[in-house]
Amino acid sequence: MKNDGITIAVLTVGDELINGEMADTNTAAIARALGARGYFLRESLTVGDAETDIAEALRNLSERRDVVIVTGGLGPTTDDLTARAAALAFGRPLVRNEEALALIRDHFRSRGRQMSAGDEKQALLPGEATILSNPVGTAPGFLLNHGGRDLFFLPGVPLEMAAMLEASVLPLLLSRGGGVAGGERVLKIFGISEPKVEEILTPSLPEGVRLAFGVDFPLVHAKLRASGEGAGTLLDKAELEAKKVLGDAVVACGKETLAENVVRLFIAAGRTLSLAESCTGGLIAKLLTDVPGSSVFFERGAVTYANSAKRDWLGVSDSILQEKGAVSEECALAMAGGMRDAAGTDLALAVTGIAGPGGGTEEKPVGTVYLALAAPEGTVARRFQFSGTRERVRLIAAHAGLDWLRRHLATGGNQKGQD
């Protein structure tokens, strides 16, 4: 962990972050981006739009840390005070930076917009600032070196912050570290708890690869991290090993989501899909149609809350609904089969269950969910017992459905029994 030597702090600035208007997402985004390269944050501080508070925080952090990444307070309005506070903190004059002014002018000119006095104010920076261009917004960032410490100043708008972090801060950090880069591989896992994933993965990790976790319920994100020369090769090896020991539980990798993976597999296989959802109420359709291009394979979905809908659209018989109930293996099978017939798609997925909080019985408690998949090879149903709030049961059920589609497509639809 060669980068452990550099201590890095984040300072986020903005009244909205401490008065309950908005949650600070920049710290977590910076921590993730640094972590992915083998760097780690030492601390993070948030203060409001008060010049003396910002200046005090800057002095304090720059005395104790090698690198300080500051976000917020660079904009055109009167409560944007970070540049003034930095000048105050380090005893520098506040001067009009011609390079910054030219960048701001270019930004407005290229968009055919008029500059205001406030916009010009964004070029008033502490002396000896190195300009960091802002590819997304108007306020340029800047870098101050004070007492051997690097202080990066970025806008607070998350999109602008993230773009400048990638374009300016990380490359500079890497170059100062003598080119000692780090890397990260993310495996998204469904159906195995975090402690269990740790137990399975730890023995398989090559030396020099660390394991970290992230949560995106109901998925567990396992992050393989390495730094130093050869990190890429080491991580390739670690990822291969991890996929081997985790097997089918890895539902997506890197930035791809499970839904994106399913969409990609459908398009590649040239197959079509329809959905019959009861307890998930459109959530599976929503997750798939979040992905651009899903219309290529997704023909239609039915949210069949009332029994009449199951009867009219899916042909579920009254005898099933009355004798077995809407939450039953028989109903799930009939929904999937009926949906496939109605839509004429290659596959049809059906889900029916009890999301709660009400509606549970001793035999079928809240969290009981039946999924069924109708395919050319036949129709299969599975019973699941999930637990948690209504929101969680619906999320797990939807992911279980997407994961079933993924497994089916990944094996070419040749699975038997458990599918």
Place this chain on the structure above:
Amino acid sequence: MKNDGITIAVLTVGDELINGEMADTNTAAIARALGARGYFLRESLTVGDAETDIAEALRNLSERRDVVIVTGGLGPTTDDLTARAAALAFGRPLVRNEEALALIRDHFRSRGRQMSAGDEKQALLPGEATILSNPVGTAPGFLLNHGGRDLFFLPGVPLEMAAMLEASVLPLLLSRGGGVAGGERVLKIFGISEPKVEEILTPSLPEGVRLAFGVDFPLVHAKLRASGEGAGTLLDKAELEAKKVLGDAVVACGKETLAENVVRLFIAAGRTLSLAESCTGGLIAKLLTDVPGSSVFFERGAVTYANSAKRDWLGVSDSILQEKGAVSEECALAMAGGMRDAAGTDLALAVTGIAGPGGGTEEKPVGTVYLALAAPEGTVARRFQFSGTRERVRLIAAHAGLDWLRRHLATGGNQKGQD
């Protein structure tokens, strides 16, 4: 703003918060809870599970702020170091607190579980700690008074933290403030931008009421805040005035969401609903069925991506699909009318549009969305032009649909024309 005199800081502790594994949500939750009572955070600091870092932060914050709320690092594992760090910071012995131990024992006994050595460690606290009971988990919190400053120590698990903040911290803060409480009213607004809401609301606010904002895209949350005696009456008045000037744009109040409001209105009116969604792909159905009890009025929904689905289920004619296209006023009207006939519901809402990123034309660019509402009084369609990413267009379109249902029900379905 009587509470401005007390300076409050938050310290959140945990490696997971600075290594990119997890975003800190406690700071924002505390800031919101404080803000709702007329208190404001002055700063927030995050450090990892390092004893000296925690101790340094505690000393530093307690020198500068009246109240410090600390979360995290109270659990049973070896990296839970906050109590030790507090003892170190304030030169107090670390002693076994019998009251804390009894609470922990009770917790385990009442659940029939066995205590481990680590669990007992949670009772090792700095001397002269006042115990704060934890109604949700095992780790008790505690309060230290050091140099006239109050330091509250709470667990890092958001659910436990929030419960103890409400049960212990806020009442103590209020009582120390001499019973000077504050309050907050939240109005959720759709279709008006934040600057415009501010412009409309500001002249209507009674003296002593402050305005703050929160974002829950595509809604704007306007927060009316007051503190001191009589805050409740003042806020009642302010809320009434605000609703008067904002009129129909207020789609929900307080903790209620727009979807919950719509569900409540449907159940109260005894009416039923069906949905025909194209570009929103199940999102409206998902939002409504997120709410427990939605099955009472929501009969069914169709996600009709393919034209065949619009034809089979909704009876949209080939001539409309071929001559006007699937994204047209005629198609939206036919979808809503056909859906209402198919489902036999009182109301049917249809949405068809171009969510992007592809599929736009000069005549119908990305963001073109038609909504239609079929009711006993007739069927009405409206064209909207939204902008933004696919995700944003879908969210705005879904909210526009829910809002139309809300307005329709709120006026008893007697609107004409624009409905």
